Amino acid sequence: MSDRKCWVEHSGIVLHTVGEFDVIHCESCGFKHIIPIPDEEELARIYKHEYHVKDKPLMLQHQLEDEEWHKTTNAARLESIEKQLKRKGSILDIGSGNGFFLKQAMELDWQARGVEPSDKAAEYCRSLGLDVVHGIFDQACADSIGKFDVVHLWEVLEHLPDPISMIALCRQVLNPGGLIVIGVPNDYNKLQRIMHEDLGEKPWWLAPPHHINFFNRNSLERLLRRLDFEPLHYETTFPMELFLLMGKNYLQDPQLGRECHAMRKELELNLTRTGNRDVLDKLYSSLAEAGFGRHAVLMAGKKD
Known part of the structure; x- marks a missing residue:
């Protein structure tokens, strides 16, 4: 497609159309997103009451099955964060879900707090003894929650109608010299394009209205520099x-998806259990330079 569309202040070339939504490479935002952008109040209702019940009913079950792997990957991410910050400190996990990252941070001596809109997930976090604010991270929350050395957002930005405002709020709650850590699906990547354009698979990574925005390394870096x-x-x-x-x-x-995930887990766990995490890090570093990887993970420092 090469049509150009405008919606409110957003405009750009249409990349795909899914139902009532078009995906554009937005000229004003600098990243890809759907138009029309869903209503913020409707999204808040979905993520508060439905997401962990209707849309992702097996999320907690799968996370518990994957507990050892989650501990390993979360510990590695926290170690990477500590290297950038040069110490441990306080961390705010926005969209903390069922609390696996938050729990790991607490166990590794970080001062950890979370914000989670889902009724079900927030309740589970509290059953684990985690410090979680049940609600949306909005201006009122940012004004009252305090200051942190690190703000962590994993699989959050792709769901938001206004990710630019979210990052601005994150900046507000960061201490001088603090870090923002963002993990998002690495969509419209080369491997996806091969499957779609050369092998005829539909663009499966498009899931409006739940996934609103689509990022890669370049668009994430541009967005963060802008803020x-x-x-x-x-x-x-x-x-x-x-x-x-x-x-x-x-x-x-x-079921096949779980089997493929199990093979990925076994690769990472075997290299970690045997003391060869450095091999895994080198492998993933090479993949990152080539633009490959299911998630794009960017750490950036607050300019003062």
């Missing part, structure tokens, strides 16, 4: 699209 952050470290996670290219089409087969 007075300096990118410091970039990494990616395992490129799950490799399984598709190897003939394991899990897109309509949740």
Whole structure:
């Protein structure tokens, strides 16, 4: 497609159309997102009451099955954050879900606090003894929650109608010299394009209205620089699209998807258990430089 569309102050070339939504590369935002952008109040209702019940009913079950892997990956991320910050400190986890990252941070002697809109997830976090604010991270929350050395957002920005305002609020609650850590799906990447354009698979990564925005390294770095952050470290996670290219089409087969995920877990756990985490880090560093990886993970420092 090459049509150009405008919606309110957003305009750009249409990349895909899914139902009533168009995906554009927005000229004003500098990243890809859908138009029309869903109503903020409706999204708040979905994530408060429905997301962990209707849309992701097995999320907690799968996370508990993957507990050892979550501990390993979260510990590695926290170690990477500590290297950038040069110490441990206070961390705010926005969109803390069922609290696995938050719990790991607390156990590793970080001062950890979370914000989570889902009724079900916030209740589970509190059952674990975690300090979680049940609600939306908005201006009122930012004004009252205090200051932190690190703000962590994992799989959050892609869901928001206004990610620019969210990052501005994160900047507000960061101490001088603080870090923002963002993990988002690395969408419209080369492996996805091969599957879609060359092998005829539909663009499965498009899931409006839940996924509103689509980022990669370049668009994330531009966005953070625009809001007075300096990118410091970039990494990616395992490129799950490799399984598709190897003939394991899990897109309509949740059980096969779990099997592929199990193979990815085994790779990472085996290298970690045997004291060879450095091998995994080098592998993923190479993949990140090539633009491959299911998630794009960027750490950036607050400019004062």
